[in-house]
Amino acid sequence: MKSLKEELLNLKRQDLYRHLNTMNAAQASRTMVNGKECILMSSNNYLGLTEHPELKAAAKDAVDLWGTGSGGSRLITGNFRLHEELEETIACFKGTEAAIIFNTGYMANMGAITALTGRDDIIFSDELNHASIIDGCRLSQAKTMIYPHKNTGVLEELLQQNLGYRRMLIITDGVFSMDGDLAPLPRLVELAEKYNAWLMVDDAHATGVMGHRGAGTAEHFGLEGRIPVQIGTLSKAIGSSGGFVAGSYDLIDYLRNKARSFIYSTALPPSVIAVALAAFRVLQLNPQIRENLHLNAQYLRSGLKEMGFTILTEESPVIPVLIGDANKAMQMAQQLLSLGVFAPGIRPPTVSPGMSRLRVAVMATHTRDDLDKALAAFAQAGQILGVL
Numbered sequence: 001m002k003s004l005k006e007e008l009l010n011l012k013r014q015d016l017y018r019h020l021n022t023m024n025a026a027q028a029s030r031t032m033v034n035g036k037e038c039i040l041m042s043s044n045n046y047l048g049l050t051e052h053p054e055l056k057a058a059a060k061d062a063v064d065l066w067g068t069g070s071g072g073s074r075l076i077t078g079n080f081r082l083h084e085e086l087e088e089t090i091a092c093f094k095g096t097e098a099a100i101i102f103n104t105g106y107m108a109n110m111g112a113i114t115a116l117t118g119r120d121d122i123i124f125s126d127e128l129n130h131a132s133i134i135d136g137c138r139l140s141q142a143k144t145m146i147y148p149h150k151n152t153g154v155l156e157e158l159l160q161q162n163l164g165y166r167r168m169l170i171i172t173d174g175v176f177s178m179d180g181d182l183a184p185l186p187r188l189v190e191l192a193e194k195y196n197a198w199l200m201v202d203d204a205h206a207t208g209v210m211g212h213r214g215a216g217t218a219e220h221f222g223l224e225g226r227i228p229v230q231i232g233t234l235s236k237a238i239g240s241s242g243g244f245v246a247g248s249y250d251l252i253d254y255l256r257n258k259a260r261s262f263i264y265s266t267a268l269p270p271s272v273i274a275v276a277l278a279a280f281r282v283l284q285l286n287p288q289i290r291e292n293l294h295l296n297a298q299y300l301r302s303g304l305k306e307m308g309f310t311i312l313t314e315e316s317p318v319i320p321v322l323i324g325d326a327n328k329a330m331q332m333a334q335q336l337l338s339l340g341v342f343a344p345g346i347r348p349p350t351v352s353p354g355m356s357r358l359r360v361a362v363m364a365t366h367t368r369d370d371l372d373k374a375l376a377a378f379a380q381a382g383q384i385l386g387v388l
């Protein structure tokens, strides 16, 4: 039998061994990583809300009022009035009849997919969907057909060839997490409606980011009311923690009864819920925060392109800077960190071989000075490593 040590050694030989970086300060645009001050250039805290005074105050007040833990699952003793208020807020924000909170976005995907599909059903899943979707599909035991990234032509052929299942479910990320591109939602909606399939969109990276109110990709494409299962996370732009599903009363009622990751886990603590509630208030009252995010993304992208870096997509604040070779991508990340910029390398199995990259993400709270310093570091690191 192969020992764990051998397997770990193998990972090291292939440059695929993972280690943790340590944050020594808050998740802010300027922070400290592994004891070194740096500009944070890969956070999912897109709007910088984890440092917002209203969110911090909401957490402290909630601890004083409600205590620290929730003490039970939602269906037993852990359902505070705050949880219900947040679900009502999310439904209103997404323009759906109802919403349900899960403890993470990962659990929202796992819970929704396994509750909605089983052995008699079929799932059509984009090849670049997030791991939590892939795991949900596997656990559901539904037949799963993977279609090439955003290829709605192949998807339609697969739909035509696989009629007759009890339920058909098309699943896609809204904004793809490592590529930053958008799902072809208008066409996916047409196909789902034509073939009487459900459409499930994971807006983990679009919530608070895309659309004129930040409500996500449905709003961005003007498709409100036409995506029956909408997933989101509270852990990224919302600056808190947790995930959710938004949709019809029946869908949410069904998930409350059937989604095992909802039923069998202790509810999120009141302070986490209070922070998310504060974030939705801040989002609504301060649209300029989201506008800053997109302006910053545009500025950084243009600067990197002018230097000669290959930017894979240009549709969201996720800026994938292609390096190619896994080892080179990790060296580039290391070089950048030594120059005071934290932009981790992403390599297989998270992305395909030859597609290793730096996953750069801007924040609304980056200043021009932060972005100019980051660009200078990219230029220097790129030259040192012969990437440019």
Ligand SMILES: Cc1ncc(COP(=O)(O)O)c(C=O)c1O
Pocket: 104, 105, 106, 107, 109, 130, 132, 173, 177, 202, 204, 205, 233, 234, 235, 242, 243
């Ligand atoms: C597309 C996508 N879905 C779901 C998740 C999981 O969300 P969470 O971090 O809240 O578990 C992530 C990221 O972690 C993601 O990128």
